[in-house]
Amino acid sequence: MADTFIWVPTVAGLSGDATLLVRKAQFGDGYRQSVADGINNRSSSYNLTFVRDTATIAAIMAFLDAHAGATAFLWTPLLRPQALFTCEKYSEPTKDGAVYTLSATFDQTFAP
Template identity: 30%
Template sequence: MKVDKFKWKTMHSPNGGEKMSITEVKFNDGYSQIWSSGINKSNETWDLSYTGHCNELAEIRQFLNSHIIHSFQWVNPWGEERLYRVQNESIKSEFISSNVVKLSFTFVQSYAP
């Protein structure tokens, strides 16, 4: 299966986060045990936005809508190429003028196409 690639360069200030998949058990004496859960221990999210003419951003918007379920490759700001998908309901359009729009969305790390 061919995996698409997000080809547009990052604009503005990308905001990334990492969530570790852990399990923790705390005891009454203050002691706690913590361990990682599952095969994929961490999960990245990236909040991104692009501002430009509506016609220019239409291709990006189309790509985003077609990759909510299907994964794609993207090189994150750390320079790491990984699989991501678009988080459902994260695509937002803010019209600055009649022809200029700010398109915001969130990428969530994925582990299989």
């Protein structure tokens, strides 16, 4: 069973994209045929920001490092069901007073 990412991102820094894979065939008379490509033709990618205390940011970094960008984990995006994601890239934290800021990109995957 995959681990679950439990930390909630800062809503102000949350953005995402959905990618729909489509196969297209263009014909000479202007006719085009399109069909969904594969059984998982929709995937999502989220840019997340976490603004938290030292211990929380350290725990997030430890979680992401433990998964090494390759092992999938469970995470629940806004208005979507829980799904599997990987994180191949995150920023080194920056400090502002007593809090740190960390940004990460979560990419949906379909196998642990």
